[in-house]
Amino acid sequence: MLRLYNFHKEAFMNSEKKTEVKEGFIELRHTSSHILAQAVKRLYPDAKLGIGPAIEDGFYYDFYVDKPFTPDDLVRIEEEMKKIVDADYKLERFTLQKEDAIKFLEELDEPFKIELAREIDGEISFYRQGEFVDMCAGPHIESTGGVKYFKLLSTSGAYWRGDEHNPMMQRIYGTSFYTKEELDNYLSFLEEAKKRDHRILGRELDLYSTHEEVGPGLIMWHPNGAIIRNTIEDLWRKEHLKHGYKLVYTPHIASEKIYQISGHLENYAESMYAPIQIDTARYRLKPMNCPGHILIYKTKQRSYRDLPIRYAELGTVYRYERIGTLHGMLRVRGFTQDDAHIFCREDQLLDEIRGVIRFMDFFMKTFRYEYKPYLSTRPEKYIGTDEIWDMATKALKEALRLEGMDYELDEGGGVFYGPKIDIKLIDALGREWQGPTIQVDFNLPERFDVNYTGSDGKEHRVVMIHRTVLGSMERFVGGLIEHYAGKFPLWLAPIQVVVIPISDRHNERAIEVKDRLFENNIRVELDDRNEKVNYKVREAIVKKVPYIIVIGDREVEDNTLSVRTISKDLGSFSLESFIDRVKEEIEKKL
């Protein structure tokens, strides 16, 4: 399991039980899943058993049943489980030789288990608790009485063995803990997580919306969301220019020709939208930015002295994603990648990758993310020679080592055209989403014949790196909303300061203050509505505005500002010192 971005969830879950043996959960939850299966078998004798593992936050069990489980069924099952816990059955392990095990499972009429048993060599272990027996590697706790604090959470469909051509099982998810406190903590964590869901906060903070009339997976950025995005994009452009990238723009549609050359039509047609007929040619919505950047590169002969060439674009792409996979801003059909392509010589590859890692690290730190990279190596289906794969994989590994990065290896997880480094974003519930990525590509330079002239006067194939340092604007901002729980740091906050006059006679001064802040490029709003201070302060807090200024008789008289944040009163400031403070914090991105 990957766990990159420092997370509230981790912080939450670890706070209570840092010293506790975390491994102990595997046994507990594994036994919990057996109790679940036993209860289901009692209530639905025809249910066939799939698999029932312990997972990070709990456990599940897959059943093959005629009718899917309803929420009411879950209540009944949970009650039956309680009886099993109270009965405190011992879990008895026994083993059978493969043939006997299969015969045994045939008697039990468990076709899915038989399928699994056939793939196991040697002895097969079983666990018995009361009348219930399950083929299982274990381990388990001693008896069912140990599972006191559990709860069934949800049901869903799940393909047998994760293959969509297989029958659909019905999965029941649950969780269990050793103490009531832990269980309650976990359940309240789930409640809290809902509140930081970017889809909820996105509406509450007026950041974005989606519309049936526009289509699913297509994001409308409201002013508050747009200013956050724009602030990030400004930084992104500035830093890219500083780091030797050149900014380019490419069109949103392109003739199919380019995707024939790139191979996208051949390999990724499923993810591309249907052609648009224009005059005599067929056009496609752009699913990737790379072909465009390659064409720009190829408009001239390039010398080895010109390399590396780095083209960057906040490029909007459109990809067909299956409807059931869409999710708020995190999985959409139209999105803007913070894309760049580096064309370099083989001998520059290592330095270029190191540069990208450092650059990506700069962005992650700017947003106060902790992260961990994953290195994905050669998959089963691939193009290019073994030598070039080894060279590129070695370069990625070496770059990670030289930059002092811990990483995990995802053996065979690379793309067919090259190995890559991935960073995952984690949402409020701990689900992972692909974020920044650094990919070496052997395919496109071949297909487009992308070359440079070497010092030997001969043509050489360029090495290409695709990379994003954020991922996409949609996913990144969606992730940020959850990361900050809507409480954006000052430099990103859509409204940085609210000025609240206490009564009408303070409006004049309040307007003056607002104007002065505005002149200093501070995002300020005046709340001169006919409401009480309490009311306006509360609303500013709910909107998570970092600084709230109150102006009444005292402030007008002393020529000061009364300043508070969401959580504490900062006391009195002169206008100038407040402006200095705010500007400094924005500058430092605190």
Next chain:
RNA sequence: GCCCACAUAGCUCAGUAGGUAGAGCGUAUCCUUGGUAAGGAUAAGGUCACCGGUUCGAUCCCGGUUGUGGGCUCCA
């Protein structure tokens, strides 16, 4: 795409044995000029997602569509 669930006012939700609907918040207007997390009154606001069917009559029952949620699969 697959399994299940859901869709009532801008938001959160209630409701109807089938007789075209309510609350709180928000919005507007008025009163109130109030010192750091909700002052008061009045009003406006709904083709009960959409399309069909059953029925004298459908927001409610049935079917379909669209969208949303939790998973599964997928994710260049």
